[in-house]
Amino acid sequence: MSLETDKIQEFITTIKQHAGYDFNDYSERSFARRIDRILVDSKLSMDDLIIKVKKDADFLEQTVKNITVNTTELFRDPEVWQSIRYRILPRYESQNVINIWHVGSSTGQEVYSMLILLNEMNLLDKAKVFATDLNTDVLEVAKKGEYKYRYNKEYLINFDKVIKENPYNYDEYNNVPYEDYITIDKNRDLFAMKPLLTKKPIFRKHDIITETNIFNTKFDIIFCRNVLIYFNSNLQNRLFEYFHNQLFKNGCLILGAHESMLGPITAKYRKKGSAYIKK
Amino acid sequence: MSYKAVIIGGSAGSFQIITALLSALPKNYSVPVILCLHRLKHIRKGFDDALSIKSNMPIIEPTDKEHLKPGFIYLAPANYHMYIELGGFIALSTEPPVNHSRPSIDLSFASAAYSYKNKLLGILLSGANKDGAYGLKRIKDEGGTVIVQDPKDAQVATMPETALDILSPDYILSSKQIIEFLLKLK
Numbered sequence: 001m002s003l004e005t006d007k008i009q010e011f012i013t014t015i016k017q018h019a020g021y022d023f024n025d026y027s028e029r030s031f032a033r034r035i036d037r038i039l040v041d042s043k044l045s046m047d048d049l050i051i052k053v054k055k056d057a058d059f060l061e062q063t064v065k066n067i068t069v070n071t072t073e074l075f076r077d078p079e080v081w082q083s084i085r086y087r088i089l090p091r092y093e094s095q096n097v098i099n100i101w102h103v104g105s106s107t108g109q110e111v112y113s114m115l116i117l118l119n120e121m122n123l124l125d126k127a128k129v130f131a132t133d134l135n136t137d138v139l140e141v142a143k144k145g146e147y148k149y150r151y152n153k154e155y156l157i158n159f160d161k162v163i164k165e166n167p168y169n170y171d172e173y174n175n176v177p178y179e180d181y182i183t184i185d186k187n188r189d190l191f192a193m194k195p196l197l198t199k200k201p202i203f204r205k206h207d208i209i210t211e212t213n214i215f216n217t218k219f220d221i222i223f224c225r226n227v228l229i230y231f232n233s234n235l236q237n238r239l240f241e242y243f244h245n246q247l248f249k250n251g252c253l254i255l256g257a258h259e260s261m262l263g264p265i266t267a268k269y270r271k272k273g274s275a276y277i278k279k
Numbered sequence: 280m281s282y283k284a285v286i287i288g289g290s291a292g293s294f295q296i297i298t299a300l301l302s303a304l305p306k307n308y309s310v311p312v313i314l315c316l317h318r319l320k321h322i323r324k325g326f327d328d329a330l331s332i333k334s335n336m337p338i339i340e341p342t343d344k345e346h347l348k349p350g351f352i353y354l355a356p357a358n359y360h361m362y363i364e365l366g367g368f369i370a371l372s373t374e375p376p377v378n379h380s381r382p383s384i385d386l387s388f389a390s391a392a393y394s395y396k397n398k399l400l401g402i403l404l405s406g407a408n409k410d411g412a413y414g415l416k417r418i419k420d421e422g423g424t425v426i427v428q429d430p431k432d433a434q435v436a437t438m439p440e441t442a443l444d445i446l447s448p449d450y451i452l453s454s455k456q457i458i459e460f461l462l463k464l465k
Binding site: 027028069071229230232233256259260 | 340365371
């Protein structure tokens with residue numbers, strides 16, 4: 001936490017020159033914290049870290065992976081997923097195709113949450129699902145859709161809440177067993193998504209800060225939850241503009257539970273719960 | 280007032296003093312009050328409502344990049360870490376828990392220490408773990424003022440005791456004295 005600002009800037013400049021990743025517009029304190037962690041874990045000084053990323057391309061890639069935050073959960077914030085199910089998805093169900101992009105998908109739990117919802121609404125065949133992340137290690141985990149059972153038991157509590165209950169109609173109860181979608185093997189400590197889910201999405205490496213849309217299509221729904229919190233307001237606003245261009249009219253951007261747009265950009269979207277709909 | 284913000288960390292056994300404090304502070308209190316409190320894993324909703332009942336100031340679970348203003352209480356949202364950035368605004372993070380805690384009091388305190396330097400008042404209350412001690416030391420090291428709840432007065436003494444092991448606070452006060460201290464700041 002006491003790292004000097006000019007040393008951090010030197011590190012950021014070095015990474016950009018050597019590999020093109022741009023951390024200039026990251027949120028300062030949380031970025032300093034990530035660097036602090038890396039120094040503690042690697043037992044390097046800040047000067048040594050800068051020297052090592054200059055000399056060792058593999059180490060640089062690994063360091064970039066360690067900077068990015070990869071926490072994600074199945075149905076994180078169940079209330080948000082309930083509103084996606086009952087308030088957002090119905091807007092698109094009469095379309096022939098629904099294009100969905102998960103930005104910063106990490107290990108895939110959010111992608112699989114959405115696929116489960118789509119299947120419950122008989123929309124899975126209509127959906128084209130793309131998911132991207134900067135970190136290729138987490139994308140490999142996402143493709144497999146296999147997680148630890150031990151640490152993730154509460155996924156099932158979230159599953160029940162989102163899939164079985166309808167907060168807009170208390171009389172409704174959908175008795176869907178999790179086994180329709182998930183294989184649990186306690187002996188192997190395995191919590192695995194079934195093939196009907198894992199065969200569906202296209203996972204690709206993509207840097208939202210430096211690259212443009214690699215899929216050559218616009219989208220009906222873009223998920224970007226708890227990704228922009230690591231960026232400063234300038235970069236957030238640039239990306240809100242960018243997402244606006246990548247959405248079809250009436251397409252929607254879904255942010256994290258404690259993320260919001262501020263300032264002039266809000267005129268281009270209409271807020272509906274945690275979703276921002278392109279005007 | 281010589282401070283620009285007050286930041287308070289608490290865990291098990293701190294709910295009572297927090298509600299007493301919120302009912303004592305007037306609604307035109309002159310600096311933002313930042314609360315970083317641990318809560319039970321499945322009580323993610325309604326905690327702000329429970330605190331609001333007693334509070335004269337509105338309690339906000341802030342969104343990312345929200346600017347801190349006097350007259351408001353900022354409660355770290357469940358399941359996020361909350362940093363205080365230079366310039367007095369919030370930055371959230373979903374990094375893994377630190378010392379089993381998210382929000383981590385250490386991270387909130389340390390970032391606020393950096394951003395407010397000697398213009399910060401940090402208070403560590405009752406709790407059953409070791410979170411907050413390191414962060415409180417950072418506040419002290421940056422020239423801020425630190426108060427530790429008297430372990431004899433705390434419902435659970437571990438958190439204040441851990442802080443006292445690694446730093447000499449400006450004040451060791453009972454919950455009643457902490458509230459008096461905050462009311463005397465003008």
